Amino acid sequence: xxxxxxxxxxxxxxxxxxxxxxxxxxxxxxxxxxxxxxxxxxxxxxxxxxxxxxxxxxxxxxxxxxxxxxxxxxxxxxxxxxxxxxxxxxxxxxxxxxxxxxxxxxxxxxxxxxxxxxxxxxxxxxxxxxxxxxxxxxxxxxxxxxxxxxxxxxxxxxxxxxxxxxxxxxxxxxxxxxxxxxxxxxxxxxxxxxxxxxxxxxxxxxxxxxxxxxxxxxxxxxxxxxxxxxxxxxxxxxxxxxxxxxxxxxxxxxxxxxxxxxxxxxxxxxxxxxxxxxxxxxxxxxxxxxxxxxxxxxxxxxxxxxxxxxxxxxxxxxxxxxxxxxxxxxxxxxxxxxxxxxxxxxxxxxxxxxxxxxxxxxxxxxxxxxxxxxxxxxxxxxxxxxxxxxxxxxxxxxxxxxxxxxxxxxxxxxxxxxxxxxxxxxxxxxxxxxxxxxxxxxxxxxxxxxxxxxxxxxxxxxxxxxxxxxxxxxxxxxxxxxxxxxxxxxxxxxxxxxxxxxxxxxxxxxxxxxxxxxxxxxxxxxxxxxxxxxxxxxxxxxxxxxxxxxxxxxxxxxxxxxxxxxxxxxxxxxxxxxxxxxxxxxxxxxxxxxxxxxxxxxxxxxxxxxxxxxxxxxxxxxxxxxxxxxxxxxxxxxxxxxxxxxxxxxxxxxxxxxxxxxxxxxxxxxxxxxxxxxxxxxxxxxxxxxxxxxxxxxxxxxxxxxxxxxxxxxxxxxxxxxxxxxxxxxxxxxxxxxxxxxxxxxxxxxxxxxxxxxxxxxxxxxxxxxxxxxxxxxxxxxxxxxxxxxxxxxxxxxxxxxxxxxxxxxxxxxx
Amino acid sequence: xxxxxxxxxxxxxxxxxxxxxxxxxxxxxxxxxxxxxxxxxxxxxxxxxxxxxxxxxxxxxxxxxxxxxxxxxxxxxxxxxxxxxxxxxxxxxxxxxxxxxxxxxxxxxxxxxxxxxxxxxxxx
Numbered sequence: 045x046x047x048x049x050x051x052x053x054x055x056x057x058x059x060x061x062x063x064x065x066x067x068x069x070x071x072x073x074x075x076x077x078x079x080x081x082x083x084x085x086x087x088x089x090x091x092x093x094x095x096x097x098x099x100x101x102x103x104x105x106x107x108x109x110x111x112x113x114x115x116x117x118x119x120x121x122x123x124x125x126x127x128x129x130x131x132x133x134x135x136x137x138x139x140x141x142x143x144x145x146x147x148x149x150x151x152x153x154x155x156x157x158x159x160x161x162x163x164x165x166x167x168x169x170x171x172x173x174x175x176x177x178x179x180x181x182x183x184x185x186x187x188x189x190x191x192x193x194x195x196x197x198x199x200x201x202x203x204x205x206x207x208x209x210x211x212x213x214x215x216x217x218x219x220x221x222x223x224x225x226x227x228x229x230x231x232x233x234x235x236x237x238x239x240x241x242x243x244x245x246x247x248x249x250x251x252x253x254x255x256x257x258x259x260x261x262x263x264x265x266x267x268x269x270x271x272x273x274x275x276x277x278x279x280x281x282x283x284x285x286x287x288x289x290x291x292x293x294x295x296x297x298x299x300x301x302x303x304x305x306x307x308x309x310x311x312x313x314x315x316x317x318x319x320x321x322x323x324x325x326x327x328x329x330x331x332x333x334x335x336x337x338x339x340x341x342x343x344x345x346x347x348x349x350x351x352x353x354x355x356x357x358x359x360x361x362x363x364x365x366x367x368x369x370x371x372x373x374x375x376x377x378x379x380x381x382x383x384x385x386x387x388x389x390x391x392x393x394x395x396x397x398x399x400x401x402x403x404x405x406x407x408x409x410x411x412x413x414x415x416x417x418x419x420x421x422x423x424x425x426x427x428x429x430x431x432x433x434x435x436x437x438x439x440x441x442x443x444x445x446x447x448x449x450x451x452x453x454x455x456x457x458x459x460x461x462x463x464x465x466x467x468x469x470x471x472x473x474x475x476x477x478x479x480x481x482x483x484x485x486x487x488x489x490x491x492x493x494x495x496x497x498x499x500x501x502x503x504x505x506x507x508x509x510x511x512x513x514x515x516x517x518x519x520x521x522x523x524x525x526x527x528x529x530x531x532x533x534x535x536x537x538x539x540x541x542x543x544x545x546x547x548x549x550x551x552x553x554x555x556x557x558x559x560x561x562x563x564x565x566x567x568x569x570x571x572x573x574x575x576x577x578x579x580x581x582x583x584x585x586x587x588x589x590x591x592x593x594x595x596x597x598x599x600x601x602x603x604x605x606x607x608x609x610x611x612x613x614x615x616x617x618x619x620x621x622x623x624x625x626x627x628x629x630x631x632x633x634x635x636x637x638x639x640x641x642x643x644x645x646x647x648x649x650x651x652x653x654x655x656x657x658x659x660x661x662x663x664x665x666x667x668x669x670x671x672x673x674x675x676x677x678x679x680x681x682x683x684x685x686x687x688x689x690x691x692x693x694x695x696x697x698x699x700x701x702x703x704x705x706x707x708x709x710x711x712x713x714x715x716x717x718x719x720x721x722x723x724x725x726x727x728x729x730x731x732x733x734x735x736x737x738x739x740x741x742x743x744x745x746x747x748x749x750x751x752x753x754x755x756x757x758x759x760x761x762x763x764x765x766x767x768x769x770x771x772x773x774x775x776x777x778x779x780x781x782x783x784x785x786x787x788x789x790x791x792x793x794x795x796x797x798x799x800x801x802x803x804x805x806x807x808x809x810x811x812x813x814x815x816x817x818x819x820x821x822x823x824x825x826x827x828x829x830x831x832x833x834x835x836x837x838x839x840x841x842x843x844x845x846x847x848x849x850x851x852x853x854x855x856x857x858x859x
Numbered sequence: 860x861x862x863x864x865x866x867x868x869x870x871x872x873x874x875x876x877x878x879x880x881x882x883x884x885x886x887x888x889x890x891x892x893x894x895x896x897x898x899x900x901x902x903x904x905x906x907x908x909x910x911x912x913x914x915x916x917x918x919x920x921x922x923x924x925x926x927x928x929x930x931x932x933x934x935x936x937x938x939x940x941x942x943x944x945x946x947x948x949x950x951x952x953x954x955x956x957x958x959x960x961x962x963x964x965x966x967x968x969x970x971x972x973x974x975x976x977x978x979x980x981x982x983x
Contacts, residue, residue: 813930
């Protein structure tokens with residue numbers, strides 16, 4: 045009996061201990077997780093971060109000191125470059141390890157390993173995009189250069205030095221929740237991170253959607269609804285720029301569009317169309333200090349932990365400050381003693397699709413000119429958590445990967461004959477890391493130009509200013525030289541006629557130095573005017589932010605940093621200015637209900653700023669959306685992937701072609717006119733906003749209605765922040781929409797000693813248990829900045845240094 | 860007294876073990892103490908429950924007040940709990956249950972090898 049009693053309680057004890065040590069479905073191992081000595085409680089941090097003030101690291105050659113300022117920004121002082129990158133990796137891992145590893149898992153299509161089968165189709169897509177393949181290509185190229193190899197290996201050694209001494213209690217909280225451990229960092233992971241950015245910023249294309257639209261509309265109608273250049277576009281490079289070179293002639297082939305007998309039902313998910321940025325620089329002639337000033341704010345998904353991390357890097361030959369991408373060495377956007385630089389996305393169609401004619405269903409060979417070419421098969425091994433390993437064979441042609449075939453996507457409706465290969469510059473070998481290495485050390489315009497030669501993908505508009513007085517803009521990337529409309533539609537992959545013939549030489553890329561107007565600026569608009577010798581196309585050129593910025597910069601004199609801050613926080617809605625008067629004029633006021641009349645009056649009195657405490661922006665945004673959808677209801681085709689014309693074209697048609705056939709609604713027998721659908725969409729808007737008000741139990745002030753939020757990468761609500769009262773919106777200089785916006789706002793005033801101000805939506809620590817997880821958020825949303833502490837050297841006695849960390853090499857005797 | 864002494868002993872040994880070993884070391888601590896000092900039935904369970912439970916509860920509470928509940932409030936939300944205090948309570952409860960069963964097994968294991976003492980007290 046005693047034995048039975050014992051066995052019973054002993055079995056319960058063992059079972060309980062095991063159950064509390066393993067993850068059951070989405071619940072973390074409770075005993076392990078709740079244990080206050082090792083579990084989640086250990087991730088709770090105090091305001092003064094704990095951490096060993098001095099630390100022996102085997103990898104180091106000489107002592108390195110890290111000074112953390114009051115914003116928890118590390119200032120790293122190393123005696124040689126290799127140590128600098130080692131410690132950059134170490135410090136980065138210390139604050140953002142989980143994030144940097146997770147993002148590389150996303151790029152590599154390895155999310156299923158962490159969260160299980162529900163990520164399988166996502167992983168397959170990532171692998172069919174070829175990001176890992178592209179990362180391997182880049183890695184090979186980088187590892188062939190000493191400089192690339194040194195940086196990548198040093199950085200990885202730093203991250204690993206941190207990982208290797210991590211015990212369970214110190215693991216970032218996400219590892220504890222999901223119950224897994226970080227693996228070693230490798231140079232490949234850094235390459236993956238850069239390809240992840242390339243996908244985010246150059247992954248957009250509409251070839252397949254355009255092909256459907258062309259089939260649906262015919263060429264004439266397509267050109268009318270999807271013009272390749274808007275009438276009043278203001279290119280990045282001022283139209284006054286003369287081009288002193290000619291493009292090599294290209295013969296346009298006779299048949300350019302692949303024969304597709306049916307509509308394409310499946311396309312790739314597009315990155316956020318709002319991915320973009322603002323940057324500008326003004327010459328000393330326009331500033332109060334007489335020195336150039338520069339501003340940059342990249343617009344990306346608003347996530348936590350934040351995409352950026354601020355840092356200063358100092359070693360012999362380099363002293364640079366700015367932001368880095370967790371996972372990659374160097375400063376990506378920033379300044380040093382002599383120069384400042386920033387980036388915006390330089391959109392261009394660098395992804396094209398080719399219809400492959402396979403010889404048979406094995407996909408082993410395809411027709412090309414008069415030959416049969418062999419494909420390469422890459423077997424993707426996807427390990428699913430707690431389950432099986434899934435193998436997916438991706439066929440590679442000489443163009444690139446065949447993304448869609450009979451086995452992908454799994455729920456594909458119409459897949460038998462499809463074989464679309466993707467050609468994309470992001471999959472080529474490239475060495476962006478070297479560009480940043482040299483930019484970090486550049487002293488003048490010539491060195492900036494030299495550094496950019498290493499930069500290929502994703503293409504960026506590099507703004508530049510120097511203490512010597514120069515301002516410049518360079519549209520840098522790897523751009524194929526195309527004949528007119530090459531790659532706008534799906535192309536036939538069976539002939540060499542339709543291939544990219546050459547890459548635009550680097551020195552032919554659009555650029556300008558010290559233009560007459562005294563400023564340079566870019567905000568994702570078309571890069572050049574018609575006179576540029578090469579064909580330039582993208583379907584996503586921005587049309588409003590850039591013109592507002594140019595208008596404001598054109599008027600500014602005696603500019604001070606405050607003026608730049610005001611411009612970055614500018615909420616003027618130029619799109620509303622160009623469409624609302626027409627919408628209001630078209631409305632039949634006499635037929636409005638009392639309620640509708642009140643809403644109408646709000647719009648009439650609106651000053652066109654998207655401020656958080658106004659209701660008018662919410663009304664306009666909703667009304668515009670409803671009206672737009674009514675106008676383009678013809679495009680709501682079941683299952684067919686097709687895009688609607690863009691905003692500026694819609695406004696142009698409303699103004700100049702109000703009787704266009706598409707104004708009419710499809711579902712009705714009568715022919716609607718523009719005033720009728722304006723009226724209908726307005727009534728609908730008032731109803732919807734009232735419903736919104738009841739549902740949310742608050743007024744639809746723009747701040748409430750827009751609800752800007754920062755989402756944790758795992759979409760865990762308690763680790764996210766919502767209801768940020770921040771103005772602006774899509775197509776507005778302060779480009780903050782619901783979950784997308786200004787991910788880093790930086791202003792630099794050059795001079796004998798550069799001065800800089802910055803803020804980003806998040807905090808230096810990636811740990812939700814740290815007060816530094818979100819310590820910059822309130823300043824960010826209220827439009828305030830932090831002055832950055834840029835130290836001359838480590839001896840500089842700086843107020844605001846919170847604590848120091850000295851890292852020193854392990855001597856042989858200690859080993 | 861013996862009961863209170865046992866609780867303190869379990870808590871102390873658990874604390875020591877936790878410095879070097881993973882969470883399940885508290886299970887061993889509660890087991891060992893009761894192996895050495897068995898009591899009866901529910902009292903055993905309670906000694907492990909309170910020994911480990913209180914240790915975890917108090918330690919969690921200390922961390923929570925040191926760090927202004929920043930993390931515990933977020934984790935509470937993650938577990939659909941109203942506030943950080945519930946996280947402290949659950950921490951104590953889970954530690955307590957594990958400690959309780961371990962303590963019970965410890966003393967029952969011991970009792971296999973010892974003869975029943977003559978029954979004491981008035982509640983037999």
